[in-house]
Amino acid sequence: MVKLLSAGALIFLFSAPVLAVEYEDHRKMLMDHGDGHLMDMAGGMVMGQNASTLPGGCDSISETKEITVHAGHKHAEKFPGRMFAFDTQEFKFKPCTKLTVNFVNDDHVRHQWMMHGLPKYLYPKGMFHLEVTGPAKISGTLILPPGDKTYLVHCDIAQHMEKGMKAQLKVGKGDGDLPSIPGVTAYVIPDDYEGSLSTVMAAVLAAAQAAPIPVVVAPIAQRVEEDSFISGVTVIGLAIGLLLAPFLAKKFKGMSASEVIATIFEMLRTGIELIVKLLSGLLKLVMSNKNKILPGG
Numbered sequence: 001m002v003k004l005l006s007a008g009a010l011i012f013l014f015s016a017p018v019l020a021v022e023y024e025d026h027r028k029m030l031m032d033h034g035d036g037h038l039m040d041m042a043g044g045m046v047m048g049q050n051a052s053t054l055p056g057g058c059d060s061i062s063e064t065k066e067i068t069v070h071a072g073h074k075h076a077e078k079f080p081g082r083m084f085a086f087d088t089q090e091f092k093f094k095p096c097t098k099l100t101v102n103f104v105n106d107d108h109v110r111h112q113w114m115m116h117g118l119p120k121y122l123y124p125k126g127m128f129h130l131e132v133t134g135p136a137k138i139s140g141t142l143i144l145p146p147g148d149k150t151y152l153v154h155c156d157i158a159q160h161m162e163k164g165m166k167a168q169l170k171v172g173k174g175d176g177d178l179p180s181i182p183g184v185t186a187y188v189i190p191d192d193y194e195g196s197l198s199t200v201m202a203a204v205l206a207a208a209q210a211a212p213i214p215v216v217v218a219p220i221a222q223r224v225e226e227d228s229f230i231s232g233v234t235v236i237g238l239a240i241g242l243l244l245a246p247f248l249a250k251k252f253k254g255m256s257a258s259e260v261i262a263t264i265f266e267m268l269r270t271g272i273e274l275i276v277k278l279l280s281g282l283l284k285l286v287m288s289n290k291n292k293i294l295p296g297g
């Protein structure tokens with residue numbers, strides 16, 4: 001019993017470090033490639049970094065703010081049908097704010113915090129962009145432009161925005177809301193989670209009964225017709241027919257219709273008997289092998 005307990009304690013001790021998720025910190029590994037583009041060998045990336053140049057129309061930095069944004073699957077759990085999300089869907093800042101974003105990727109895939117629509121004379125392609133494969137942390141700083149405008153923030157990895165990793169950042173009062181921001185604005189294409197599987201099936205069956213059957217069958221029949229012109233099955237059928245034709249012609253020569261039918265049935269019976277014999281032979285072979293393997297059998 002003591003042995004068992006100590007073994008249990010050892011397993012617990014060794015599993016503790018495995019349970020804790022380690023976040024790779026990219027904040028001190030980044031190399032500055034100029035034009036606000038920073039990268040490291042481990043796959044961390046910052047684009048559009050700007051901690052010093054004031055955008056046109058800003059006399060000074062109005063405020064200095066720092067936020068931490070998490071990204072990952074677990075943040076989408078409260079949004080039905082979504083797979084990925086940030087932990088915050090809406091950000092609001094004063095114009096000309098110097099903003100530092102600490103981006104934490106909680107997943108074991110790559111995520112981005114990508115902001116669009118910034119002035120292109122200051123931000124290449126109008127973007128400020130943090131990107132890292134998780135679990136990891138990365139940070140970047142930008143100075144927000146003046147004026148009231150709503151900016152799109154998203155993850156541009158294929159399907160991550162569509163699956164929910166989307167937010168809006170309002171500078172000043174913003175200039176409206178963006179669609180499909182989880183928990184903030186309505187989805188452009190709403191998902192329907194009403195009804196159980198049985199009610200959905202009942203609706204499908206009712207629709208099928210209401211609709212005239214030829215509507216469904218016609219395209220299939222048409223397709224079969226098109227396909228069967230020189231389909232594989234046709235070719236095999238023709239080959240067998242050609243091979244059997246002389247044999248059958250000889251066999252059926254001078255027979256009446258009923259005699260032909262009787263002969264065909266006789267041939268079918270012989271064929272089936274042959275198949276049954278083959279199968280039972282095979283079965284016996286397998287059984288006898290099994291008996292050899294089993295000890296004392």
Ligand SMILES: [Cu+2]
Nearest residue numbers: 111155157160
């Ligand atoms: Cu992503």
